[in-house]
Amino acid sequence: MSMTGAENAITDVAGLSVGHHERVGRGWATGSTVVLVPDGAVCGVDGRGGAPGTRETDLLAPQNLVQQVHGICLSGGSAYGLAAADGVMRWLGERAHGFAVGAQPHEVVPVVPAAVVFDLPRSDWGNRPDAEFGYQACQNAASGPVAQGCVGAGAGAKVGSLKGGVGTASVIVPEPGGRAGETRPGHPQPGESQPTVGALAVVNAFGEAVDTGTGRPWTAECELAGEFGVGAWPSRAGDLSSGDGGHAGDDGRSLNTTIGVVATDAALTKAECQRLAMAAQDGIARAVRPAHSMFDGDTVFALGTGAHELPEGSGPFGAAARAAALDQLCAAAATCFSRAMVHGLLRADGTAGLPAYRDVWPEVC
Amino acid sequence: MSMTGAENAITDVAGLSVGHHERVGRGWATGSTVVLVPDGAVCGVDGRGGAPGTRETDLLAPQNLVQQVHGICLSGGSAYGLAAADGVMRWLGERAHGFAVGAQPHEVVPVVPAAVVFDLPRSDWGNRPDAEFGYQACQNAASGPVAQGCVGAGAGAKVGSLKGGVGTASVIVPEPGGRAGETRPGHPQPGESQPTVGALAVVNAFGEAVDTGTGRPWTAECELAGEFGVGAWPSRAGDLSSGDGGHAGDDGRSLNTTIGVVATDAALTKAECQRLAMAAQDGIARAVRPAHSMFDGDTVFALGTGAHELPEGSGPFGAAARAAALDQLCAAAATCFSRAMVHGLLRADGTAGLPAYRDVWPEVC
DSSP states (O other), rough: OOOOSSSSSSSTTTTTEEEEEEEEEEEEEEEEEEEEEEEEEEEEEEEEESSSSSSSSSSSSTTSSEEEEEEEESSGGGGGGGHHHHHHHHHHHHOOOOOSSSSSOOOOOOOOOOOEEGGGGGGGGTOOOOOOHHHHHHTOOOOOOOEEEEEGGTOEEETEEEEOOOOEEEEEEOOOOOOTTTTTSSOOOBBOOOEEEEEEEEEEOBBBBBEEETTTEEGGGOOOOTTOOSSSSOOOOOOOOSSSSTTOOOOOOOOOOOEEEEEEOOOOOOOHHHHHHHHHHHHHHHHHHHSSOTTOOEEEEEEEEEEEEEOOSSSSHHHHHHOOOOHHHHHHHHHHHHHHHHHHHHOOOOBTOOOHHHHHHHGGG | OOOOOOSSGGGTTTTTTTEEEEEETTTTTEEEEEEEEEEEEEEEEEEEESSSSEEOOOOSSTTTOOOOEEEEESSSSSSGGGHHHHHOOOHHHHHHHHHEEESSTTTOOOOOEEEEOGGGGGSOTOOOOOOOHHHHHHHHHHHSSOOSSSGGTTTTTTTTTOOOOOEEEEOOOOOOOOOOOOOOOOOOOTTOOOOOEEEEEEEESSSSSSSSSTEEEGGGGOOTTTTTSHHHHHHHHOOTOOOOSSSSOOOSSSOOOOOEEEEEEEOOOOOHHHHHHHHHHHHHHSSSSOOTTOOOOOOOEEEEEEEEEOOOOOOOHHHHHHHHHHHHHHHHHHHHHHHHHHHHHOOOOBTTTTTTHHHHHHGGO
């Protein structure tokens, strides 16, 4: 049986902190969220949406020089929101966290990949995150707990016909299953510490996160230990007629995007991080339908902090043992990302014209 | 025999304008260069260096939604310089140039891919381009002529042991060569207008752009119509001992990067633009040695404005005819990019510790 981490948040991976900054009200509903790893973490990325808005993703290719990043910046504001990463770089650089490029400790270039969601219709035109949003999100960063719902990059989020938001989750990864009697050379023995996987998602998808005919989130079954706090899921169609933010009123130019971070304390290579990010995209595929549309920019970053050694990948049994351990992390990442997305859905607050899940199905709360 | 365009500059491709903004002196030597296409151009990108610094490259993948960009931002300042693109977006957005995301004309998101060069050692720490540099470069943009040398993103550039800079060039693309008697269905007949290819390069490579044993630029032979203004190339080794900016003093952390734009008025798809960008990388491969190192971030964008139709790619002969026409553009792009790099080398001014080409081989000037 799987267990969540202590906070059921991405910050259960030691070394990570998360901060939000948003403006809501008076013509604003947008913000930025940072995941900081000031001491560096190996990073990979996978993009599967048709309309991504990103920066510093090319350097993450496994064949490239830079091995570690120092933070991930997620923002509203569409491509304009990429400016928030400037503020994250400044905050990290002021504290001498970054890739060393000179003899002095402060001569660093922080590596801060970023992705954005399209939430411009939630704010008056021209209101979008700038560098200050990224800087303030860093100021607010803490190693937990992590606020969820309409905060940070989720402040203006929308998922299908409903208000979206930020969600997070974590899991202590169980031992890989092996066939009875099979030896698994190099694999940690029972009693050794197990890796943690955490996810943080900004749920802003074109597709629906809920079976609107029954009210059940598509990935409700992923729940661990009653984390969703729902005694029984509804089994009735939702009345979505009160909202004007659904697909009916769209003119076909609606853009969306689910973005997020999946993290583990396992010691992964860049290529392995990329695979972890790919796995988390499966979590999106399950949690929203349709997923990965031409109007989504779905981008997931994966971080490996390195505290937990995986089996060596060498020798006659090593490669298979390492691949099996990585697959275990990947399966956990997919499910954990789906769970984070359900949290983002359930924790969102409705706004004028865009009801929250619990506005439509209040019986679950 | 090939001919250059009227200005021998990337702006010979109609619809493009180029602007620079830099700060030089008093602890500064860095800047930004923009290539603006306010009405939009199809765009592709190719990255072949090990240390890229980029934004908005993921959306350029052929399978993704956005088909056109509105500008390319090239900057010094390493990853910090990605902030310059914020200013380019603001300038374009204020003028309602961008991807339409709402009912009002001003509700646009300008698409501005960007790449940066590593020139931090040329400036006091902390002096690097910000959003204002990008905005000012837009203010300075014109449809030609294009300033070259230590301007814009080339203000702090370095190539091997020498000062680098910005260079540009263009070519009227000759008819594809065919075997005698071979018909080339769908190809423009002689007398129809021929496409133009232009390039703009920020020459900041780890490798040398000159055979330092002879003083001859590696791609001197690409010269068109006496454009380099050199009667006879030197044939003596250069004395590079006066400089302290060469490889000898490096501690292995020197980062570099050649970045640039290749453009054509041909009507290309995103995938064809990507191929044009790949071809321009061959121009880098020839012009600097070594090229595409782990310490370069070599990224080239390709723009197609669409005025000049290529042969249709359908039917029994069409695909081959279109491929042949594209190959002709690609060959021109590679050579044109090499020529732009030689211009960037020759037009640079030396600084303390980093001699220009013409400081070392003054007899050519």
